[in-house]
Amino acid sequence: MTFGRYDYATFNSFFAYAAGSMVIPVGLVSLARDLGFSLESGGMTAGGALQLGRTISMVAAMLLCGFAAGRWGKRRMFGGAVALMGVGIALCAAAPVYVILLLALMVAGIGEGVIEGLGTPFVQDLHPVEPGRYINFSHSFWSIGVLVTVLFSGGLMSLGISWRFLLAGVAALSSLAAAGLLLPESPAHRYPEHPAPIHWKTIRGHAAEICRAGRFWVFFAAMAFAGGGEFCLTFWCASYIRLNFVDSAWAGGFGTACFAGGMVLGRTGWGYLIRQHQLKPLIVWSAMAGVAVTLFIPWAARLPSLFALLFLSGVATAPFWPSIQSYSADRLPGVDTTMLFILLSCAGVPGCGVFAWLMGYIGNHSGSLRTAFYLVPACYLAVGGLVGCNGTGSTSNQAAGR
Numbered sequence: 001m002t003f004g005r006y007d008y009a010t011f012n013s014f015f016a017y018a019a020g021s022m023v024i025p026v027g028l029v030s031l032a033r034d035l036g037f038s039l040e041s042g043g044m045t046a047g048g049a050l051q052l053g054r055t056i057s058m059v060a061a062m063l064l065c066g067f068a069a070g071r072w073g074k075r076r077m078f079g080g081a082v083a084l085m086g087v088g089i090a091l092c093a094a095a096p097v098y099v100i101l102l103l104a105l106m107v108a109g110i111g112e113g114v115i116e117g118l119g120t121p122f123v124q125d126l127h128p129v130e131p132g133r134y135i136n137f138s139h140s141f142w143s144i145g146v147l148v149t150v151l152f153s154g155g156l157m158s159l160g161i162s163w164r165f166l167l168a169g170v171a172a173l174s175s176l177a178a179a180g181l182l183l184p185e186s187p188a189h190r191y192p193e194h195p196a197p198i199h200w201k202t203i204r205g206h207a208a209e210i211c212r213a214g215r216f217w218v219f220f221a222a223m224a225f226a227g228g229g230e231f232c233l234t235f236w237c238a239s240y241i242r243l244n245f246v247d248s249a250w251a252g253g254f255g256t257a258c259f260a261g262g263m264v265l266g267r268t269g270w271g272y273l274i275r276q277h278q279l280k281p282l283i284v285w286s287a288m289a290g291v292a293v294t295l296f297i298p299w300a301a302r303l304p305s306l307f308a309l310l311f312l313s314g315v316a317t318a319p320f321w322p323s324i325q326s327y328s329a330d331r332l333p334g335v336d337t338t339m340l341f342i343l344l345s346c347a348g349v350p351g352c353g354v355f356a357w358l359m360g361y362i363g364n365h366s367g368s369l370r371t372a373f374y375l376v377p378a379c380y381l382a383v384g385g386l387v388g389c390n391g392t393g394s395t396s397n398q399a400a401g402r
Helices: 005-026 028-035 044-072 074-093 098-126 131-158 163-182 200-211 214-244 249-273 276-294 303-317 320-331 337-366 375-388
Strands: none
Touching: 005 028, 005 074, 005 098, 005 131, 005 163, 005 214, 005 249, 028 044, 028 098, 028 163, 028 214, 028 249, 044 074, 044 098, 044 200, 044 214, 044 337, 074 098, 074 163, 098 131, 098 337, 131 163, 131 214, 131 249, 131 320, 200 337, 214 249, 214 276, 214 303, 214 320, 214 337, 214 375, 249 303, 276 303, 276 320, 276 375, 303 375, 320 337, 320 375, 337 375
16 A cells, blocks of 8 residues: 555544534533533533534535535545634634534534545545545544544543644644645646536536445445444443443543544555455445444443453444445446535544434433434444345446545
């Protein structure tokens, strides 16, 4: 595997994206107390609504980013999105009340939606041969960002550092990532943009062609469940630990770090080892393993056993998002893969937001997040069933896969 300037800029962007997404979940208990919607007093639905609001703006941005990239190029749009994300996170750091925080998260969500929509095709254009390896590897920096952020932020919050200062630091990190994408290019190492702007009617035609394929909707549903299962664990496990085991930001962050550490191991490992024709069995067997492991999470009575289960859950979850997209490109040969990846992300991101909100809603009405955690194995079972029943994988579109 060989990497260049834009690979490293992508790694930094995914890291910053993950950091901005994780400071709030890790500090959600403290943040909720500061802004007046205490989770202990029925505020779990409001906590989940933060991610749902962010999701709405992300999806809107994803639906439009393909047209914008066709007009102005992927590099400019990707870099501008990272910068906008940083602005939104900076506004979050200064938010005095819940409503302002929600609106600031929606601003950040616009940038994050473009990152989510264009990140995969951005890497795909850099590495048209065996793209599944490079995309799994680049997406591992989301998990690395989660791992580093939850440990670092959880430790600092335990020492009394406000979540506001941590969000300000993430905003600065986003600015550095944006600079790596937007600074002037070397004439000898330009990003491989399309040679001419693409008319919006052409892009709309690509989207219509994909939506007419029945098989696309199978992968669309699989992405929604994959995003839901992954983000239920990412968003809620820190609060679950603080509310049910020990009220420590560091302990909550460490639990999320265990999950993220499993994700890092899984994505980097499969990025090096997996071949394109092995993506389907990887997804199906990972889903079944995830079901087996996550069923035991609500039954864990001690923190060490919970941490071990979270780590194994991360290993099982790791290949879902990048591998489903790459496998779908193999199963839908001839379609425009940039638009395919954007449309699939339009399922995965709402899955994150809707299931995170639903988990908080169930937690409120059942009186505990413990019952709500059964959403996770249900999501993984759906992923395994949808992908497993999709027939034999084709490699006719390997060069365009994620």
